[in-house]
Amino acid sequence: MSDTDFTGQGVLITGGASGIGWATAAAFAARGARVAIADLKADVAQSRAVELGDGHIGLGGDVADEAACDRIVAATAEAFGRIDVLVNCAGIVDSFAPTVEQSGAAFKRLMDIHVGGSFQMAKRAAVEMIPRKHGVIVNISSIAGALALPRRNAYTAAKHGLIGLTKALACDWAEHRIRVNAVAPGYVDTPFIAGAIEAGRLDPAIIRRRTPMGELLPPSAIADAIIFLASPLAAWVTGATLPVDGGYVAFGAASDAAVIEGG
Template identity: 35%
Template sequence: MAPRRPPSPPVETLMHLDFSGKVALVTGAASGIGEAVARQLATNGARVVVADLDLAAAEAVAESLGSGARARQLDVGDADAVRQLVDASVAEYGGLHLAVNNAGIGGASLPTADYPLEEWHRVLGVNLHGVFFSMKYEIPAILASGGGAIVNMASILGSNGWAGSTAYVAAKHALVGMTKTAALEYSAQGLRINAVGPGFIDTPLLAGMDRAAYDGLVGLHPIGRLGSAEEVAALTCFLLSEQASFITGSYHLVDGGFSAR
């Protein structure tokens, strides 16, 4: 593959954010955005549950974060598995204060009328039902711990369409609405809930893409490059922090200008 554009500038470690004494659960945390979020939380004092379907990769991440992190295998599409993980995390750490519902899948690329029913259910099962299951069990645990914050990982496709991705787009639009609804329900009880909408992020998933396709994605972002997982994590961790204490029920884009076109 031809050389890519220069990488994005490094994001400084968020040392001004203090998560000391906080317990955080991050789903889809074995790689990409989830891993970057887990690292920034741990660097700033949180004890982190690194949850992912890929247990071996989650264990590698948790080991690199130190003794305050734990790796746990999780299929977010399994409601009972989510309940058990939240209960086990509270039992081990004594509470839960922060959650990032990041686990997600892409799905097939086909026109709406040709979209297979099984694929529709598979994508919504992870990207929408998985977030609902997560919040269903995270919310009582966080309220019982004195309050905190949740960030649900949406996408630019939570507010835009994308041909061939009807299930993914439907799930991400619904996720934004679900986030706003839950925020209305629990903000007065000390629980803030927001959504983040990343643009196209330069992760290992794009490593095999040819130069023309990669440059095509870059061209959709007026800033002239793709984003980094660390940049998404920086916004996510800010929203989890007390510095965002008056922000709830919002959908925050980190997309290099994609949605401003």
């Protein structure tokens, strides 16, 4: 059996109906796991689960709602009899408004989804994992967990916060052999970014020039890193944040990072 074979394992992915979460769901399903796709969009979560084939489930729920997190974890544990991997992918974009025009409610909502939701899902999933002395949790930070994105205060704070939460949970649960890690993607070609580009808030040409590898990343690149972190190849990796960003946060020169033909 290969190190990245997840046959028989139960995998729960929030935000699994789209983008990085969906690519991750497909990657785990292709490696034999049973996948629960949990998403605010219940209908899309269910049709995505059908797309993956027999044995997978789709669940609706808002990860900012504690009771919904409890329901999602309970339904997954009941369907699969076990939860081996939790991937916290649910997320929303920030307002991009000038800071003095930003609302406290929007700030709180973003923090509640990214940080509060990841905390609540992890806490509830750990109740399933602790007795089995096995489990892997992967949170999704960002280049915004290492660098500031102006006008995206809540997003920057949340993605920095997720790195701290990842370390704290990793240390707390190490004795139970539950590993907690994060990936920190650069700009990934998903509906999340496509929406910001369409709204004129991001310019793909500038992103490509600022990224040493000169491209927006495919969602599968993040899924591959999550597969690695969930696998026995990463058996001694916990509390870590793995940048998967085409070199974005490594680059610090006062110039473009990549020469783009025609860009």
